[in-house]
Amino acid sequence: MIQVVRYVAVVVATLTLVGLVGVAAAHITPPVVLVSDRDVLTSSLAGAQRLFVREVRLTPAERQAIQKQTGWSPDEDFYRFHIGRDAQGRSVAATIFLTEYTVHGPLRVAVALGPDGKLRGATVVELTEETYSWVRPLLDPQSRFIAANLGKGLDSMGQFYGQIVTSLIQRAALLYDVGVLKRGDSA
Numbered sequence: 325m326i327q328v329v330r331y332v333a334v335v336v337a338t339l340t341l342v343g344l345v346g347v348a349a350a351h352i353t354p355p356v357v358l359v360s361d362r363d364v365l366t367s368s369l370a371g372a373q374r375l376f377v378r379e380v381r382l383t384p385a386e387r388q389a390i391q392k393q394t395g396w397s398p399d400e401d402f403y404r405f406h407i408g409r410d411a412q413g414r415s416v417a418a419t420i421f422l423t424e425y426t427v428h429g430p431l432r433v434a435v436a437l438g439p440d441g442k443l444r445g446a447t448v449v450e451l452t453e454e455t456y457s458w459v460r461p462l463l464d465p466q467s468r469f470i471a472a473n474l475g476k477g478l479d480s481m482g483q484f485y486g487q488i489v490t491s492l493i494q495r496a497a498l499l500y501d502v503g504v505l506k507r508g509d510s511a
Contacts, residue, residue: 353429353453358463361421361434364447365406368419368436372408378418379404380503390498396491403499415439418500421449422492428455431488435496441505446493459485 369375379402382390391397408416416439423432429452436444451459458481478486 355429355450356453356456357450359447359449361449364421364434364449365419368434368445368447369406369408369417371410372416373411374409374413376407376409377404378407378504380499382499382503386502390502394494394498396495398495398499403503405500405504407504417444418504420496420499422496424488424492426455426488428452431455431459431485431492433489433492433496435493437497437500441497441500443493443497446489446496448489455481455485458482459489462486462489 365375381402382398387398403420403422405418405420407418410416417436418439419434419436421432421434423430430450431448432450434447434449436446438444448459448463458479461478461482462485
């Protein structure tokens with residue numbers, strides 16, 4: 325019986341050490357905030373006279389439809405859209421902040437959408453020190469990477485993060501379509 329207890333203690337200690345090594349290997353570096361949420365909202369909702377926050381909670385059917393359509397499973401309890409309206413109460417634009425967690429740390433993007441759900445712009449808001457050098461070419465306004473240059477002149481990590489940004493933009497548009505437009509909440 326004592327040998328079994330010792331064996332279990334050794335196994336637990338070994339698994340604990342392996343777990344600690346795995347956590348240390350993740351090596352997440354400090355965050356770098358490229359632009360504040362306030363500045364993003366000010367520019368992406370330009371022309372709005374009033375601002376509203378709309379929290380969208382997806383139904384199980386909506387989650388399943390999104391997963392079936394795209395392969396992505398929405399995992400947040402709710403998604404928060406910042407909606408700007410003009411003086412007459414009409415929607416001007418909506419902005420959502422989405423984050424993708426990678427082994428190198430989180431990448432946070434703000435996506436601005438028009439009242440019809442069409443992309444108005446995207447801004448990388450926050451990333452880590454380590455990922456900055458890979459994402460920096462994507463931030464160059466001359467690159468127009470989304471439509472034309474994804475993969476051209478980028479190393480493999482730049483391409484990887486370009487795909488993540490593109491995926492976050494697609495998710496934002498889909499969430500707006502399912503959670504706001506199809507519910508008739510954009511008017």
